[in-house]
Amino acid sequence: MPAQASISRRQLLKGSPRAAEFSPRPPGVDLASMNACTRCGECVSACPEGILAIADCGVVLLPEQGECSFCGSCAEVCEEPVFATDLSMSHIFAISNDCLVQAGITCMSCRDACPEEAISMQPRIGGPFVPVLDQSACTGCGACVAPCPANAIHAVKKELPDA
Ligand code: SF4
Ligand code: SF4
Ligand code: SF4
Numbered sequence: 001m002p003a004q005a006s007i008s009r010r011q012l013l014k015g016s017p018r019a020a021e022f023s024p025r026p027p028g029v030d031l032a033s034m035n036a037c038t039r040c041g042e043c044v045s046a047c048p049e050g051i052l053a054i055a056d057c058g059v060v061l062l063p064e065q066g067e068c069s070f071c072g073s074c075a076e077v078c079e080e081p082v083f084a085t086d087l088s089m090s091h092i093f094a095i096s097n098d099c100l101v102q103a104g105i106t107c108m109s110c111r112d113a114c115p116e117e118a119i120s121m122q123p124r125i126g127g128p129f130v131p132v133l134d135q136s137a138c139t140g141c142g143a144c145v146a147p148c149p150a151n152a153i154h155a156v157k158k159e160l161p162d163a
Helices: 002-014 042-046 073-077 109-113
Strands: 052-055 058-061 091-095 119-124 127-133 153-157
Touching (some): 091 127, 109 119
Antiparallel strands (some): 052 058
16 A cells, blocks of 8 residues: 555656546546436446446446447436436546556557557657557547556546637
8 A cells, every 4th residue: 555655656746647547437427427326336237348337436437447339328227317418538548657668668559459549659769659649539438448568548537628
């Protein structure tokens, strides 16, 4: 436990995206609507990908277990006003400094996994290509998370578009 705390503090000081890490939720669920979650678990049972779980705060998404297909089954079975009709995610993903490329190791696993082609590999002098995640193209599906051998990809809150 203390080791985890020191890691988080170091990352916070480095300004790594991990500093903004938080629990992602299924599509159509935001922080406000989570208040209506009774933690009944119906959505967890309905998810064909097995990527939902019940936490103290309500339903959460577990991208390390798989990709969300946006099938809508979780929203269909929920009897409470938790899911919006717009099944978009309230998070996107970011790549932290834990990426293997930062240690000079070539890796393109996240780029290859992304169905939206939101991750591109950009050349740099003196090292392997660097993955760059276009957050405007990221749907928050989480397909890039499990393939990352460095556990370097984490959810961050999606900023609301300008009104
Ligand atoms: S939309 Fe489908 S795949 Fe995604 S979390 Fe809900 S039930 Fe699971
Ligand atoms: S979360 Fe999905 S859309 Fe976003 S970068 Fe990862 S694989 Fe691509
Ligand atoms: S999969 Fe992970 S380690 Fe590999 S390039 Fe992407 S972020 Fe870096």
